[in-house]
Amino acid sequence: MPVTAAQPSSRWPEDVLRLNAVCPYYTMFPLDFPLRQLAASPQATRVLDPFCGRGTTLYAARLAGLPSVGIDINPVAAAIAQAKLVRVTPEAVVRLARRILEGGALGSVPEGEFWEWCYENRTLRELVTLREALFEVTTPTAAMLRAILLGILHGPRNKNFPSYLSNQMPRTYASKPAYAVNFWKKRDMRPVRVPALEVIERRATRLLEAAPLAHGGYVYQGDSVATLVGLRQRFDLVVTSPPYYGMRTYVADQWLRSWFLGGPPQVPYGTHGQIARQPNQDAFATALGEVWAATARRCHRGARLAIRFGALPSARTDPEKLLRDSLKKAKSGWVVTEVQQAGTSPKRTRQAEQFGKAGSAVEEIDLVAELIGVPR
Ligand SMILES: C[S@@+](CC[C@H](N)C(=O)[O-])C[C@H]1O[C@@H](n2cnc3c(N)ncnc32)[C@H](O)[C@@H]1O
Incomplete structure (x- = not known):
């Protein structure tokens, strides 16, 4: 069923949105970001988030009546995101x-x-x-x-x-x-x-009690490039937020939740395939470029890719330049159509606040690209 308009979160009854907050996750973005992208893509039929975190994009797609696929390398993120697609009493x-x-x-x-x-x-x-x-x-x-x-x-x-x-x-x-x-x-x-x-x-x-109807989809725990290669579906809307450059604490800060999912009963200090582990900005842009290229191969021509991105001040980087470099490196037909400061929504501070602990936040941008090439 094609979505006609995704309402902003303020238009939904509060109890319908509760499941989205089942568990906090470091650096989640506000629900209004994916909801705005859905509203701007009335033709979308299936949504992808290759760095899905706690599954905010997936919940927005559910509210809009669409199936979605999420991928995250962190087992904690994948476990939380899975619940966003489920309807049980x-x-x-x-x-x-x-x-x-x-x-x-x-x-x-x-x-x-x-x-x-x-x-x-x-x-x-x-x-x-x-x-x-x-x-x-x-x-x-x-x-x-x-x-x-x-x-x-x-x-x-x-x-x-x-x-x-x-x-x-x-x-x-x-x-x-x-x-x-x-x-x-x-x-x-x-x-x-x-x-x-x-x-x-x-x-x-x-x-x-008031969770919305579910509309299908799947969450994969794994590396986004490796997982995308194995997917069969095609997408026309991608809404995502990669780890910001300089952000490495996803696993250690969630150590107790990682233990609950089968991890060791102490803090694991590793970066476990996290894309932000790259040694420098150029390597990070290359790694991100591989994700955008793998994403393009799973998208229809005309697909919309909306990315929220930023950098920690300590990382001394220009997030817009880094993101544009990564899209250039992808060489797969993504053309940037919009860039704006993140958060025209009143809840914009949320994601930035999450970064406060790791060194106060962050310049954030929202970049939109369109797939004009023919995906290989
Ligand atoms: C900024 S967070 C996404 C937050 C999400 N938008 C939300 O609302 O919860 C970035 C996510 O990318 C994941 N990630 C990092 N490297 C990855 C990789 N190579 N493949 C898949 N996911 C990865 C991290 O585990 C983290 O959950």
């Missing part, structure tokens, strides 16, 4: 969680001071059981439960009904263990019992 999610927990303890509990202080021991036992049971399960209900658990894994402690399973922590990123333990000890802040099932139930009800 809160009851189904709770039933699955209950069945797992009633089935008895699974997996081995990680040891050490961090774990003793981060979670009360019955809560940790439940978390480990849920983690173990959800490995490799690919049903829509499991995908939703997994994303919900990622979203409640850590966050601030509140007075009444708890919203997060952990001791006091930020919700957007996981503190490093030594820092966190020191913080809790200094304040004698012992972890309190948080029954996982209760938090899951409250969260699932809130997120899913």
Whole structure:
């Protein structure tokens, strides 16, 4: 069904948008960016985001009634994005969680001071059981439960009904263990019992009660170039935001969520195929160019490519020049039609704010290109 107009987020009832916030993710862009691109592409039938992060583009496509494909190399991003394409009832999610927990303890509990202080021991036992049971399960209900658990894994402690399973922590990123333990000890802040099932139930009800109809699609965890080569579908709208030059902390800052998905119980300091690991700007532009070339091969002629991009001040780079270089290097028929400062939307600060922690943000631009060549 072709979309006629994608409404800005302010036109949607708040409860319809809740699922988009199932779990925070570093450097997510505001929903209005992909919604604006959808509104500008009324002929679009299938949407792609080759750096999909938590799946904001996919959720915008869902709201517009379109199927979408997302790709991300970070397992945390892919797990959150998957939930953006799923429609399940809160009851189904709770039933699955209950069945797992009633089935008895699974997996081995990680040891050490961090774990003793981060979670009360019955809560940790439940978390480990849920983690173990959800490995490799690919049903829509499991995908939703997994994303919900990622979203409640850590966050601030509140007075009444708890919203997060952990001791006091930020919700957007996981503190490093030594820092966190020191913080809790200094304040004698012992972890309190948080029954996982209760938090899951409250969260699932809130997120899913008014979730919109799903319109299909798929999320691939992997490198965008390697994944695009294997795809068969063609796209006419691509909305994306590659990692900004100088941005390397995606994996380490999400270490607790990475653990939940099967990673090690400590901070992994690697860049794991992240495109921003490139040693210099020219290499980064070349690597990005390969993504735009692989994207062109999966697009129809006339396709629209909308990119939000920026750079950390510490990286001393001109984001527009870097992005134009990357499109030139792609040699695949993308012609730049618009460039503007990012965020004509009132929520524009959100993505930039996320970068604050890594060294205050960033000049951001929105660039639009059109595919005029014939994709090879
Ligand atoms: C700026 S974030 C995208 C955020 C997204 N727009 C959102 O709203 O959540 C860039 C993403 O690119 C991913 N990424 C980096 N290198 C990649 C690669 N080689 N292949 C696929 N994804 C990659 C990162 O893991 C990160 O999630």
